[in-house]
Amino acid sequence: MSWHGGPLVGFDLETTGTDVESDRIVTAAVVRLEPDGTVSRERTWLLDPGVAIPEQASGIHGITTGHARKHGVPAASAVEEITGAVAEVLRSGTPLVVMNARYDLSLLDRECRRYGLRSISERLGVLPSPIVDPLVLDKHVDRYRKGKRALHALCAHYGVPLDDAHDARADAVAAVRVVRRMGERHHPVGALSLTDLHALQVRAAAAQSASLQSYLRRTTNPSAVVEPAWPVIPRSR
Template sequence: MSWITGPLVAFDLETTGTDVETDRIVTAAVVRLEPDGAVSAERTWLLDPGVAIPEQASAIHGISTDHAREHGVPPASAVEDIARAVTEVLRSGTPVVVMNARYDLSLLDRECRRHGLESVTERLGGVPSPVIDPLVLDKHVDRYRKGRRALHALCAHYGVSLDDAHDARADAVAAARVVRRMGEKYQSVGAMSLTALQELQVRAAAGQAASLQAYLRRTADPAAVVEPAWPVVPRSPRTGPAETPREREPGGPETAPPSGTAPGQAP
């Protein structure tokens, strides 16, 4: 049985910014979709992140500092619940769909460390798997398509509705439906085992990072470093953030690296 005919669980975060080393979770969702696309179970969280939420982030996901402080739960307890929920799904063997996984899963990893909790990697005893990332897969199956690869753009391309963008639950549901459509359209990935699909995404993400790094070094910063690891970026002792391939504005998946380009070509 192909993974596209089974259940999928989607995970999404809305945050205070785009740096996995310093930013915080504001909202989170873990949603189970059945093979027909119906939502059969869901959990959502609103956190008081313990820091002010920048206006730019609030403008995107709609959560202000005052609202989070009044209605959000303490971050440590919420992060524990979120990490446990994601771990339980992965242990069951059900794939977890995460748009731009190396951002959301890495930020969850840092939040666990910040609060003295076991990370998902530590709980599993290895790299989170099986994970399915619509961003990495779309760039792999349709490498030279021009245009943005943010979630709203993928929804438009694959014919999936996204009625409340930057709401963690809505984004999670849309990501799962996108990846199922992708698997149906591209049997080269839809027919893969989850183990093979995980290995493919590790290779594809590294190749995409190398291509972006080369582009940045030619056009913007000769010393640019783009992190190749997927689905979790290793914690770094560096003082300044390296480039992480992402499609995010603060609070949601948006800002797009170059796409629709061949290696060695500018966009």
């Protein structure tokens, strides 16, 4: 059976910003979809991140500082639960679908360090795998397509509904449905084993970063550096 024809688990975070080293988790979702597309299991979290949520971030995901403080659970306990849930999925061998995995998984890693918790890698003994990243895969299978590659754009391109963008659960479900369509449409990728698929994305992510870095250095910033590591950015010392 192909990887996209079996169960897949979507994972998504909504956060206070876009810096993996300093920003915090606000909401999270881990959602399992069966081969027929039905949701068979899900967990969601609303956190009190312990810091103010910038208005720009609230404008995207709809969670204000006041709402998070009143209704959110303490960040440390939630991060422990989220990390444990993700590690359990990967330990089972079920593919974990994460849109822009380099960001979400790295931010979760930094949250673990912040609260003195074991990271996913420490729990598994290896880097998180198998991961399926719609962003990396779409850039690989359709390199020269013009236009945006954000989740809403991928949903439109692959004919997947996205009714509540930037809700962690909705985004996790949509990401799974996008990679299913991608695997069906692009047979060479859809026919890969999970081991080969993960390795392909490691190489593709590095190549995509190198290409972007080269472009930025030619056009706007001669000293630009684009992180090549995937699916987790290594911690700085």
